[in-house]
Amino acid sequence: MSTDHYALGPPARALLADLEVSVPTVLQRARLPERLLADGTLELTPAEYHAFWRALAEELDDPVLPITIARKLSAEVFDPPLFAAFCSPSLLVAAERLARYKRLVGPMRMVISGPTIELVWPESEQPPDELGLVELLFWVALARIATRYDVRPVGLTAPVAVSGAVADQYTQYVGVPIACEPRWSLTFSAADAERPFLTANERMWDYFEPELRRRLADLDQGTSTAELVRTALLKLLPAGSGTAAAVAGELAISVRTLQRRLHEESTGFQTVLRDTRESLARHYLTTSTMTAAEIAYLLGYDDTTSFYRAFHAWTGRTPEVARQSAGE
Template sequence: MDTFALEPAVQALLVDLGVTPAHVLRRAGLPPDLFGRAPVRLSPGQYFALWRALEEETGDPELPLAIGRALSPEVFDPPLFAALCCPDLRTAARRIAVHKKLIGPVTLRVDEAQDRMRLVYHWPVALDPPPLLVITELVFWVVLARTATRTRLRPLRITAPEPPEDPEPYRAFLGTAVEHGPLPSVAFAAADAQRPFLTADRRMWDFFQPELRRRLSELEAGASLTDRVRAALLEQLPAGSAAMELTARTLAVSTRTLQRQLKSEGTTFQAVLNDTRQALARHYLTHSGLSVREISFLLGYEDPNSFYRAFHSWTGRTPAQATAEAARSPADPDPADAL
């Protein structure tokens, strides 16, 4: 579950971008016949190297936009192509959120309110995805919505930890600038999220669904319960919940079964929760610029004082001390490798 899928259609996308696939592979240090083997799964290091090589090969600071313009049904991989079969963007987002792990170890959360739908990405703390990849993921949603509705939908807001240096080309293409934010996200008006997809095809979805379900089951079968609990917590915590009962419901097991199986793996729910919170806390303090109050909420604490006490018990330092130390040693490796 900690690998990324590389589908055969990627080669067609590279050609459409005017890039020679062999040059990208050589620059990334990957086997020259890799695209001929696809679909294959790459480690995060290999996958990120491929994206960085693509950026270096093109030298295009607006590469996410170029990829957005080149995207077509022919270069979507199966989970994303299946999204075009959905009746609307809201349904597509929900389905992709379920099947996102088929593409890579990234969590997609769908937050819905009366007036808008917001899609939020959570990358494992130990991973450091290239900004190019993060922004391309966000651009994809705009392209998907426009492709399926045949209208020039404009998102309400887009955020990324590292926005593009020049915001104007993105504002012109997307209809809004990519703003700085602690988490990658894109929000659409509720009316646009429910706008009918002209590409909707229930028969095609019925064709895709069994295969996607089979692949998802195979992938999850190889994951430990500890990994699955951690993944569930990464979705729960930013919504303000750290309840074991919610985690158990998410994983479709009873709390008793959850506790018993975690014990058989040599851990407990509280231990996984603490490890997850600690790794996220270190990441937020050193990379996000968020206040302690905001971080405490994202970690599922109702009271910032509870977060202060917990962080001190984990590290022997206060959050302010940890932030100051990180500022003095920017080149040090990220200590949040527990995830």
């Protein structure tokens, strides 16, 4: 996941189903491929992601769409950021955790100042009003679900002008009127920010956090996609799962995104798979006494014959000759 793209995946499909909206119609409005949500998680540029939200708002024609979506929020749909938030002991801890890992799902930052949560988008990529308000109301809904208490913020600011009945509905849902200011922010009382979450589960958080840290480290270090694919294949090949779909699932991206990233690095999945298998085969032949059948299994081949053909195509020799040459 790159920091200049948004991740859109299964939770979005669940949301659209809950809203009873026609997916093809929304995608057509946004001028995005109709297969957008058909294959795992897709990375969208800010322009594409914002177009998706504008199209959704136009299709539903709901003047308080952010409130409607907030009321649909549920812990039943598994989404890593949502799950991490629900596992937290309090709203304050949930905000701090999501602020740390927010870069994994899009180019928007969270700034936590005590009980205040501020959302910061790149200056040239300000979100549609609906998206910005959804991101803010998410925290109101989260606090209420996790504490089973009618948590009401003490302040909400957004560069959005609402009036009349629409403004009244936001005030009624949030508890305070929206103050039209440049900042996207939400402030809770100190008591509500530290109110215990009944959904807290530190054991589950301890289980998922290492993976989030790994993904963040990959992002920071600029690890190439080809290298990430090789790492995934080392785990998947012995299980016979060395397919593009399996690797994409391991990396939490769609197959199309995987193929696009590899193409940008002037390579492809089959090339990386072939090179990984050849490297592993040479390693096993020169450092172990495993038979060709055992090596074929570890490389994810259905039978020894397939491995023999592949190895001969790589090296022009049989595995036995290669092993003998290495020994000599």
